[in-house]
Amino acid sequence: MTIQDIADESDYSPATFYRHFSDKFDLIASAFKNILEQHKKENSLLKGVLI
Template sequence: MEQEKKEDLRVKRTRKLLSKALLSLIENHSFNSISVKEICEEAMVHRATFYKHFNDKYDLLAYSLKEIADEFHFPDSSLEEVHAKLFNVGLKYKRLLSQLFLEERDSLRYI
């Protein structure tokens, strides 16, 4: 059971490193231009490790967005606290959200 916990922590740590690397890269590059190789270099993990955890960069993005969405869980908060937390989360991920919305808008333009 102890061994199982350690493996869990390693998986969480690796996923967190990869997610953080992706979000860091999105600060300066469009998501479409980012490669798995670049994500791995930024996270300092091997490509094989990446593929043990995620199918592709879209899978990593979905995981990262779910982690961000979890930050929007505000049980027992007042309306003012919810507004403040939403504002802070929005600021924290401003570049990511901007990139994703701009890319989505640009991809819809050609439909």
């Protein structure tokens, strides 16, 4: 997958992509970080709740 593929799928230009990320691996790292932060947030909300 290329930056152009990502840009085409997201309807943003490659220039916009590079304003936010240095490369596609930076995008993946950012997405992974966001997923981990969301997971931590959800777990803290569930603390003390019986499931």
